[in-house]
Structures are given as C-alpha cells and as structure tokens.
Amino acid sequence: MNDEYYMQQALKEARQAYEEDEVPIGAVIVMNDRVIARGHNQTERLTDCTAHAEIIALTSAFNHLGSKYLPEATIYVTVEPCLMCAGALYWSKIGRVVYGAEDEKNGYRRGGPEASVTGWPFHPKTQLLGGVLRNECVTLMQEFFRARR
16 A cells, blocks of 8 residues: 555545535545545535544544544645644644645645744644645546536
C-alpha cells in the first residue's frame, strides 16, 4: 500500500460527500497499513460548519483507539486542510498529513507565514506531503462547483 492507494480511499469518501450534495472532501486515517477511520464533509447534513472530513475522521480515530493522540498515524485528505482542521491535526499530534489539492482560498496557508510565529500550523513532528493524486482531487471539486453554477 502506498500514498496513492490511501488517497484513492479518501477520494471514495469525497465522492460519497458529492452524492450527498456536500462539498466533496474526503479523509481517511491510516495506522500500521490499515484504515482506522474515514470521514467526508457533513456540514449540510449536520447543520454544523465544523463537520469537515478531517474532523469526522479524527473523532472516529480517537474513538477507535481510545486515545486523543495519533503520532503513529497518517491522514489522507483530498484537499489541503483549512485552519480549523490544521488546528485539530496539531492537537492530535498526527504523524503525517497527506493531501491532494491545494486550497488557496481556504487552506491552512491562507494567512501566510506571517499569520503565526513559525508559519507551520501542524505539530512540530508532523510531516506534510501535498499533491498526491492532485488532478483527481481538483477535478472532483471543479465538477461539484460547476454543477452548482
């Protein structure tokens, strides 16, 4: 199993969000080569602006493990995490964050490096990798928003 395989799993979650008329963002959390949690956007369904894919997946992982920290885990998310999700990922101490598409408008880098002392919103030990299956992630988002215009 590799990053592309797990990003495909996150894309499945994003497609489920699309089918539910939610912004198509999906996430999976992996530990020891096994998906331990899944999530997709549910902000409309739950009438909750915090019900992002990452938050849903994190809560599921915490419940699954009985722990609030995930230093040995990787989250795969189809779109760059927003500032709120980056904060949740920081507090989870997650080991790796892997995302597909950049989000210049709402991503964690929105505030730029001057928005914080370090410019790094994740835990100091967290590794970051972007652009995994970027085209597939971007295409899904474009299709969703094109259909709504």
